[in-house]
Amino acid sequence: MDAFAKEPVSNGRIAAALEEIADLLEIEDENAFRVRAYRHGARVVRGSARGFADMVALGEDLADLPGIGTSLAEKIEELVRTGRLAYLDQVEGRTAPGLRELLGLPGLGPRKVKALRDGLGITTLEQLESAVMRSRVRGVPGFGAKTEARILASLEHLHRRPVPHVLWPAAEPLVLALTRHMERIPGVTRVAAAGDYRRLRETVDRIELLVAAGRDARATERLLEYEGTDRVVSRSAKRVKVVLRNGLSVDLHMVPARSFGAALFAHTGSDDHVATVRRFASKQGLALDERGVFRGDARIAGRTERELYESVGLGYIEPELREDRGEVEAARAGALPELLTVADIRGDLHVHTSVTNGRDSPRAMVDAAAEHGYEYVAITEHTASARVSHGLDAERMARHLDRIELLNDRQDRIRILKSAEVDILKDGSLDLPRRILDRLDFTVSAIHSYFDLSAAPQTERILRAMDDPHLSILAHPTGRLIDRRDPYAVDFERILAAAAERHCALEINAQPERCDLSDVLARAARDAGVALVVATDAHRKEQLDFMRLGVGQARRAWLTAHDVLNTRSWKDLERFFAQRRR
Template sequence: MTIHNQEIADRLERAADLLEIGGGNAYRARAYRQAAQTISGLSQSVADLVANGDDLTELPDIGQRMAEKIATLVETGELPQLDELKETLPAQLSELMQLSGLGPKRVKALYQDLGVENLDDLKQALEAHRVRELEGFGRKTEETIAEHLARRQGQEPRTRLMEAEEIAQALAADLRAVDGVQDLAIAGSFRRRKETVGDLDILVTAVEDSPVMARFTGHEEVREIVSQGETRSTIVLRSGMQVDLRRMPEAAYGAALHYFTGSKAHNIAVRRMGMERGLKINEYGVFRDEERIAGRSEQEVYASVGLPYIEPVLRENRGEIEAAQEGSLPELVELDAIRGDLHCHTRASDGHESLRAMAEAGAERGYQYLAITDHTQNLTVAGGLDERRMNEQIDRIDRLNDTLGDRIRVLKSAEVDILADGSLDLPDAILERLDLCVCSIHDKLDLSREKQTERILRAMDHPSFSILGHPRGRLIGKRDPYELDLEQVLAAAAERGCFLEVNAQPKRLDLSDTDCRLAKEMGVKVAISTDAHSRANLDYMRFGVDQARRGWLDAEDVVNTRSLEALRKLLERP
């Protein structure tokens, strides 16, 4: 049984949660959590590494004992240490830690004092107003937890894009290997590269006697077969994700791909255009009366209503059809246009790699530059750098650049905390030594919309401010964006010559697609950066590019599509 990276990371995270809730060894909990972060950020399959006999201790923050535990998990599907923890604490307690405002100490208090073991128990305790009576909670905290719980329980189950990608690509690779399979595509919100995915829709064409349906329903990850037929089958995977496989005739493949890619609103608009021309458009093709006149390709479908091909990432009925009619669709930014990464961490703060290792990884990707942006002193939990340590870091970067030649340029930077009063977290004398500053908010996330906005505007007034990092502060599925007047922030950025970040970390993807579109409309450029904490995390760039493309951004809208010389000029404050 193949186990995906995210499944491994989830088990390790659960072990870390239960260790912390139970007041266990803090070092052990940290080891599990760091291993989980490493694995969730890998582009390689850990199961493949184990099968090939690779040394897992070569991965960041994975020692010999942890490597053995991971190998056992891959080979048996079990993590004995997690099973032992479940004998002393309810496993579902770790779900509580996914709610904003609930850390291990609070979850432990809920469990020990109120008998809360799961989300349903928590809901009952909140409704009875028993949570506010606990020490360290209070009425406001109770109301906040209740709000987050209600929002979580009211949402349909969705999977972050990166995790869906791992599942989808493994399944697609297995099906492509089946005899007789010709075309295969994963459609739906996955193909539109939305930040979260519901169900997966897979389309295939295949010769008549291809056993593709049998392979699909017999896949090793199937938990339940919902339906099984010659042209359509539905399964539920171990992860809980539902997957539909549809077998289409070649003549209808493009029409089906268009239909099942969506979005629904986009499809309705295209069908309406077809009706105006006397055509019927559905998943089986484009028809005039009973005659199919198009449908083998998506290009044929669009051409039938007088439109050029529209990229899947734009198909949300947000003006893309009108732009196509006018010939003004954007030339969307491509991954190979990125010349460098402007947000990366090293072991100097909470990263997992050395300065040189990150630089070498950037050079291997063909980047011209890489900004090292370790945290500053206010973020103590991440080992933020104070004045002395930051000066030492700057000196190390200068020495490293002397050895790198023209392979890559490491830019001196920092992820500088924006303090509650809008000041920056390092003295001006140090900020002036930096090539750029990524300035971010990491605390006081509950300030009012007015105060949070004013905080950022004051920070932007500082001449060393370059880029606003993860501008909304959200964690997808876990933490909502903080209150912010983004239009006011964008207007200030345009006036001051600052930029906003599209943080490509799959748990953030911040700015959102609609925020990217707004930035473009207001004339503010963005930096697509990975917030990488390891070499492998540099692969996150593709998710940031997807997000920017969904926001209609072209290469000109993205600062790190520039050469180093052009970037330096762009970073000069007016």
């Protein structure tokens, strides 16, 4: 088995290689019989119930299979054994790179791509768009005005099409699987994720991986064997870009160990952050690129990011801060904050159970919170107006609070706080009577209806709610759901001013589709003197782990443990909430 690729090459990967050869040979006007042979071979491989890699491992003669033959059998065996196909590399090497992008445009097969190249010298999407706009394509044999119009529509759709992206937690298992896949390659010494993922942005539109390896590791070829790979966009000895089956792209960069820190810096920070640091280095007579930091021809740093930042006179800047929002100036002045960590969190103040719309019982959620090492956890069931969430009216809430008190008495692992996620009604009142609100340790209050109010009435609604001394924390303050619902219209400056004056805390809700407050608004809240809470809004035990997402959002907002209420002991937290009821 040592002669085989580390992981089996799938039938889909083999078929894709054969189809690509057929397309490129057809563009080259190769013998039609050879083109058909590769296409037929691809269909045979895709339609096979057995894995061709298994057949090779068992020593079966692939040439005996109908539609394969000796030549294709040899190429398939080469791909299975080595993870690469020299003939495909050869054909790709003599084909203009842009022609492969043209093949990906709907309605443009190899014959039409060849006609465009031969007739108009078109080898890129940009050249094609220019020719279409000047009505030149319709003059190519085999085309016409209707075909030209369809190509234009496809190009316009390509421009409008949003870049596929996923929420950060959906990217995480892909990054971990890809990292494990690459780390198993002999000769690979380090793999690191960069880009939006490393900065803990709410969504990730591509995965960037940096790999340090010996010369013979063939890491770029091994990425092509990853089972989730759908197609190859580009490939070279130092870089490969593929698209996964879910539409997310992966960029893999091969990096020398001596330049790993410099490359990680270049591919982690936003473009503006990287440019600002480079300008800062240039003012000191230094050159900074993906290879390292240079004074003249001498490399003075680049192996680690910390070394890189220090070489240009800056303190180390955490990845979450690298957005060019003043972090370079703060690093120069030695004024970077000591960012919040998950270890600083002493309790979760927003948790649901099976009493309303959660999955797990109150006891199960309490036990899970204790396993996280928390000192306290708040059970925050919905109130009656949240009908879709099976919210509790006053009488049911009273009975629920009785049970929470009893549960608290029967266990001593963690303090259970009596709370509720109280709806803010259209008129700004809270959805529980005062006699029930007085029983709560604090309230988490939120808008769950009338999202379409204009800014003035929505703002007044929230301000009236804040006038109630029982409102302790404004939950998911903008109401957004990423990719599903925009924030409701509101004058946020007035909300911040009122929250600071009334000692109302604002929540950073860690549910992945919310991440509400955003990093920008959370920082604005901190700057306005507003206290913040990081909470999971967990509806089952596993969602308590979302705390790390909320902490990541807080770190992007420059928050420290001092800025976040639930880093405090319950006694200190109780004193803060008591300010509201005086």
